[in-house]
Amino acid sequence: MKDEEMVGLYWMRSEDAVAATAEKYGNYCYSIAFSILHNAEDAEECVNDAYLAAWNSIPPHRPERVAAFLGKITRNVSLNRWKQYNAQKRGEGQTELALSELEECIPAKTGIEQAVEDELLTWSIEKFLYSQPRLKRNLFIRRYWYISSIQELADEYGMSESKVKSLLFRMRKKLKHHLAKEDIIL
């Protein structure tokens, strides 16, 4: 089923909308949730929560890229669940690692300090990503948006794990410099 047709089902408030979504994007959403939570039951719950969130937001939204739309919802729901578990000293794995890696990207405060709007930060990150060669950009997004493991990335891109780590390390350094250059303070 094409995305346009699927979105149409939501707008018609058809009960088939969620079933169609699950059939086309169920695995995709599940893989995002599982990468963050590493727990099958929790991942299933978050995917179901994502379907509910999609039902509640379409309309008024009419996403052009349903995969990215659902992926963002699933990611947010899963990260919120992960935070709850982390607060209770549960949860493990890639999300914690990804967060600790991203700490390196946060520049030290400079002489100019200013509050940062979320949209400005996102825009600056987009600018940085668009300026990078596509392979490195995609690796970065796979690691820090999809929360894919180093091993998964190494297998999929046919590299050694050390090369993946090296690439990501250099990207994080460059992002840090980029944010500092733009006077972005977190």
Add this chain to the structure above:
Amino acid sequence: MKSEKLLHAIGTIDDGLIFAARPAEKKKTPRTRIVWTAAAAAVLALILAIGVGAAGDFESLENLFGPAFPGARQSSLDPELIARLGAPVGVSVTDNGVAVTVDSVVRDRYNCTLVLTVEKSDIDGKGFLFDRSTLKVGGAEFTGPAASSSDSVSGDGKARYVVSWMGDESVIPGGKAAVVLENLVINSHGVLTEQTVPGRWELEFDMGYADQSADLPTGQTLSVEGAEITVNQVTISPLSIRVISTAKLTEADMEAVLDHNGKSVLRERLEWPDIVILKKDGTRIANRAMRDPQQGGDSHIQNGWGNSEQKGGVLECQCSLVFDQPVLLEDLESVSIEGVEIPLNGLEAVQ
């Protein structure tokens, strides 16, 4: 937690970026035959060198380097020079109203660059790239690519596309080859949204053109951060230089001094030795600025990587640099590694 704020901000990036990076169902290919690239810190070096700060400087950035930056831009590789060095091809294919022609190819032992023409009536003034680009040659597949750039300022519905694949340890073989381009992605100037023209363009051509690599004399002993290393291979071509060296060092030696990220300072230094290439016209190609952007200056390097492998008590290091412009070997004045000059013997046979 600040990193959570960053993670959240990354979560809201443009859908096109997320879509382009989606996990794909890929065929497993032998790891040694997959092409990849390491970080091109030249981007940052350029940013620092020209003092770019905010959005108002986008125009100058777009004109300096092409890969993946929205908007119409000049190619970073001189297509006329590529055509002079390379072999003409002239193969075309059309899909979904877009015609793609391979104009010329130039390669060395590890890298390959193609110049293509993309014809589409409304492509003028827009930056673009292909969602997937694969080079197939000798039974191997090279994904990536390392870099690509587009030039659509001619106003005649034809745009130039230069795409390069940068090798890993493996050698790019000769023989029959094919390039497969999928899904044309068009950015409008200054707008971070994309239009995708679905399609698949597969063009076959002969990669039998002679490899233009030359091996320089080796065996030199260098000192890097107090460690003694031996140069085992220096391969240079109009596209790139690759240096392979060894050092009698163990893992324990590597871990003696670590940076704040837990990475070996010595390993990073050995994977990225100072390489300087001087041309007769005074142009200086040097990778130092890429490692330390604060150094400033133009490295004249489009892309580069360094890695190492511990083999018992010996560390083998490789460093590969791809130039931002092809270099005629007859124009070389000198090549030095960590200040030690490498003789240019043997280049006459290649020219």
